[in-house]
Amino acid sequence: MEAETLSFVNYCLAASLFLIGLYGILARPHLVRKLMAMNILQVAVIVFFIILGYKSDATPPIVRHGDETPIARNYINPLPHTLMLTAIVVSVSTTGVALALLIRIHRRFGTLDESELMEKLK
């Protein structure tokens, strides 16, 4: 398969993951499922960034021993990796806070279903 088609397929896979997450957030009534969908959405963004950082015939962004003058062509782009490293940690933290809020909601209302919650909030 030629490179353009292959990249299009890859980008579409990342987009599909994003859409799965978006659909879950919009259409699923259960809050835990919404949270899981949000995590899938974050993973889609991470995958997309990592795809962008790749270069053909390049090594991971760690300078080889003895390489005095590193050339940008020989190493893949370190910036998406740095960004996604922090994104992963933040996503873990936000998931933790979201779970704490869900536990709190469940203690108060006894349910995590959106429509039942709306009934009880009336």
Place this chain on the structure above:
Amino acid sequence: MQQIFQRIAWLPFVAAAAILFYAARDLPTIADPNAPASTHVSPRYIESAVAETGAANMVTAVLADYRAYDTLGETVVILTAGLACLLVLGAFTPARSGPTEKKATPYEFGSDIVDATSRLLIPFISLFAFYVVVHGHTSPGGGFQGGAICAAAIILVRLVRGRAPAFRLLPTYTVAIGSIGVLVYTGTGLVSLFFEKNFLDYSGLPLPFHGGHLREMGSLSVETGVFITVTAVMVLIFDVLTMGSEE
């Protein structure tokens, strides 16, 4: 009202799908070394990271040296998330945070086999976590990764042994440990401030090293702070979320 929202939920979904798949056609070819992402900012980092920061791992160089301010904010975000979990679940109220009277069974979650295996594994997991932090400049690794691995080891203990008193650490103490990590980070920055350099400019640290090595030591100190915070907050989140289950 709720039903209407449920029914039209596919509308923004279809719109987003159309935009994303349309935009995917215009993105650069994967692995193309001449793509904009690979030719604009990153060559500067790749070509001068080792000379300027002494870290062979460019990801660590960018994270702990060039963008140290951002990482400081990141660490504070993590600590804040831990604090938010603690506050949301009301762990500060004495009834919940006090030690429970219930007699701890030897294996609350695990069994003999799981216990024996985890005893074998946990020392190595912890050692690997420290290796990942200390060696983060010359190989893949760093404070965030090491912190996550170390937290995994501690959470494994909690999963296997239950929350027996011997392994118990009150969430309020865990959050204090997490704050120590942020303190180490900020302290490193402040030390260079006292030696007439900018905040987090490691070339001002009073250590017997020069050039790249000195900066490497500075970012190692910062990574240690990140490691402490990430470990503490991961354990804290796990503790707080599972707090209700033992009652």
